[in-house]
Amino acid sequence: MTRHPMAPADAAWLRMDRPTNLMVVTSVMWFDEVLDWTALRALVQHRMIDRFPRFRQRVVHEHGHYSWEDVADFELEDHLHPVRLTPPAGRQELEAFTSGLVSVPLEHDRPLWDLYLVEGYGSGCAAVFRMHHAIADGIALARMLMSLTDDPEVDPVAVTAPEATDAHTRALAGGVAHELLEALVHPQRLAALVARPGRVLDLARTAVADAEALAQLTVMPPDRQTALRGVAGVPKSVTWSPPVPLDSLRDAAHLSGTTVNDVLLAAVAGALRAHLVRRRSAVHDVRAIVPFNLRPPDQPLPAELGNKFGLVYVPLPLTTADRHERLQEMSRRTRRVKDSAQGLVAFGILEVVGLAPQVVEDVAIDVFASKGTGVMTNVPGPRRPVTLAGTRLAGTIGxxxxxxxxxxxxxxxxxxxxxxxxxxxxxxxxxxxxxxLADLLTELDALVAPALAVP
Structure with missing residues (x-):
């Protein structure tokens, strides 16, 4: 069987699995009408399986190295699981079903994904997609899932040559150190680099920024102990909000001189504060671990997918009692983080960890996880309604x-x-x-209220 070497960052995610925290990305899509499952199967085959080989490959581990191996007898139906909820089933029942899946390991002797076709959800249906993080990061998964949908005003997602995307990503993440090292090892490259003094200066500045970011990550102490931290168990629970109008968030951001992301993070901070107060826990500022995309958003996904994202630690101002002051402080903190090289350095660390022995990776993951209290993602989706197999997508979260x-x-x-x-x-x-979740929605309502009051 044909084998393909696994990238170090992807291998790091594969080895990060623990029974108490599986490295699996879970996405839910729901519809107000029933999907044509036959048409969906054809879409999955054509736009996912045929385009992205990882979904028909399994993991092979030999001599300390991980590879992707093509599955000769791959059957799409092995990964599609029809499910029927007991009527009347609404959002709570779909949340309970999804919660039960979050802690179920994927079988490593087959391609690392599953799609659950859920009937009996309201007047329509739902689909729950699970994929191991070794295949791709959550941002890439969201783009891949949206590529299954149709919008006549948007061009379909295409596939680029892997070499072009890898080269671009290397230039974004760790490319500076790579270029400097190659110049030192190969005299002809050193001569070419010296002939471009402007490039030398750029490399020096970026290397200093990377070194400073690495130092900051290394000396950053563990996050403060609150009721939000503890020893993880196996059971998980998921829930999601009704749709929040984006215009109201934009108006609130404009009125306060902040961004929509600031408003959302400030609401999260306020909700976490309320949670700690309710549980009579100590209230401290805590750090959110925030992934951000390293792929150019205007370029199509590469065929091999993979993990191409950075991580930054964003301190949430829980100790700021007034919610409007909290929003301004949140804005100040996100502006500081935006100027940091933390994210690129974190990606480089993950690649190194993927090459290290398992015991080293375990220690490194515990150390870096201890520096935050939660993972927070903000992924942009289609601006207009889209359809899947001819049925309008009502909503999605992952x-x-x-x-x-x-x-x-x-x-x-x-x-x-x-x-x-x-x-x-x-x-x-x-x-x-x-x-x-109720606390979070209360915080959002309060932050949006001043903008709604403006005539």
Missing amino acids: WGPTSGDLALGVAMFSYAGTVTIGLCVDVEVIPDVGLL
Whole structure:
């Protein structure tokens, strides 16, 4: 069978699996009408399986190295699982079904994904997609899932040559150090580099920024202990919000001189503060671990997918009691993080960890997970309604995994003029996910209210 070497960053995610925190990305899509399952199967085959080989390959581990191996007898039906919810089934029943899947490991002797075709959801249906993080990051998965949908005003997702995308990503993440090292090892490259003094200066500046970011990550202490932290267990619970109008968030951001992302993060900070107060826990500022895309958003996904994203630690101002002051402080903190090289350095660390022995990776993951309290993602989706197999997509949300003992995942997905906010928690650490979501929506309402009052 044909084998393909696994990238170090992808191998790192594969080895990060623990029974208490699986490295699996879970996405939910729901519809107000029943899907044509036969048409969906054809779409999945044509736009996913045929385009992206990882979905028909399994993992092989030999002599300490991981590879992707083509499955000669691959059968799409082995990964499609018809499910029927007991009527009347609404959002709570779909949340309960999805929660039960989050802790179910994927079988490593077959391609690392599954799609559940859920009937009996309201007047329509739903689809729950699970994929191991070794295949791709959550941002790439969201783009891949949206490539299954149709919008006559948007060109379909295409596939580029892997070499072009890899080269571009290397230039974004760790390319500076790579270029400097190659110049030192190969005299002819050193001569070419010296002939471009402007490039030398750029490399020096970036190397200093990378070194400073690495130092910051290394000396950053563990996050403060609160009721949001603990020893992770196996059971998880997910929930998500009704759609929040994006225009109201934009108006609130404009009125306060902040951004939509600032408003959302400030609402999360306020909700976490309320959660800690309710549980009579110490209230401290905590750090959110925020992934961001390293792929150019205007370029199509590469055929091999993979993980191409950075991570930054964003301190959330929970100790700021006034919510409007909290929003301004949140804005100041996100502006500082935007100027940091943390994300690119974090990606480089992950690549190194993927080459290290398992025991080294375990220690590294625990150390870096301890520096934050939760993972928070904000993924932009289609601006207009789209259809899947001819049926309009009503809404969607998805979560990346949390590593180590992290117990909180917050996901935000914008679609067709709305934002859906989803929570995924460890029930042994955070037992009241429904109350936490209610707190978050209360905070959002309060932040949006001044903008609504403007005539």
